[in-house]
Amino acid sequence: MKKTALLTAKSFLTQHFPDCDFAILAGSASRGEETPTSDLDIVIFDDKLDHYRESFLYDEWRIEAFIHQSNSYIKEFEREKEIGRPILGNMLIEGLLLKDHASYKLIVESAVKHVQSGPTPLTMNYINASRYFIGDLLDDFIDSKHNDEAIITLNSSL
Template sequence: MKRMKRMKAPFAAKRFVDEYFPHCQAALLAGSVIRGEDTSTSDLDIVIFDSRIEIAYRETHIENGWPIEVFVHSLTSYKTYFRSDAERARPSLPRMVAEGIVLKDSGVLSIIKNEAVGLLKEGPAPWSEQTLMTKRYMLTDALGDLIGTQNEAEALFIANTLAEAIHEFVLRTNGQWIGASKWIVRALKQYDEDFADRFVTAFQSFYKTGNREGIITITDEVLAPFGGRLFEGYSMGK
């Protein structure tokens, strides 16, 4: 079965908005297609602002040859999501709004975009001392598991845990937003391209050859400015 030929992304997105949300106050096209990073499986991320809705929601469609994810907000509900994203340090919606290209605007987008840009520039709130200690302990514990295990299957998933934890630790301790999935590497590259390359190399080496030294080295590197590995004396909830 042949795949439907795709319409160019901005035209497909505009047609979608006109058909499904003709009365909305504003709409944006965001995601990989506007950054020139789209692939054959990329979708269209569309953010809608509609004063008539009461509860924000998200849904998926396939239109004009494109899978589409649409994020629908009222003119106030987005603020709750901005706050939630800031608290988890993953600014998904603010990034989409800040980067998004305008598909429709009745005059409300400049304020919303300015809020998104301001939030992104501000960065996430710094960790408390207790949180920092807990994250050091968790990294130390996972690293110990990787060093000690002789089970190759277990080591694969310990390494996965370490990859996400290392990326979180180095970014949060430097006041940066974190990512998930493909955004782990993207977030690291935005902060420090050299570190991101060494991070990827360490994990590639492990997954290809089983060599754990690169992961051990990079874990110790990110922990060193904060006192190194932490096990003895760690306490929580006492």
């Protein structure tokens, strides 16, 4: 029988990252909304490791480990501001603490500020290019001769 997400995350952390500074279980599992096909998103801070992302299969769970250092998360926050999606910021704010460290609170406070500050404002060039792209797609969709062509046009907008 499959262990709970929380027990699995703690066991995984003990086995694979026992010396990490702190770790958080994020995503659907941290909210108790996991499904049978959910993975476990675990954010791990460890200044002894390089910043990377790795996938694991552990105790019948797929695990996505996001490894950060005390400075790599700042670079990720900058990238998130540019793309307008604060994924790491939200994981840090909403996640369940698996292992604590003195730096945890400061990093979460930084994540709150990051999320509250919002994305980098769009430039007029970007806005105008987007308007053109959307208008062009709508024209292509309206002018579609076949359902297949319309579906392909809709999918190209994603």
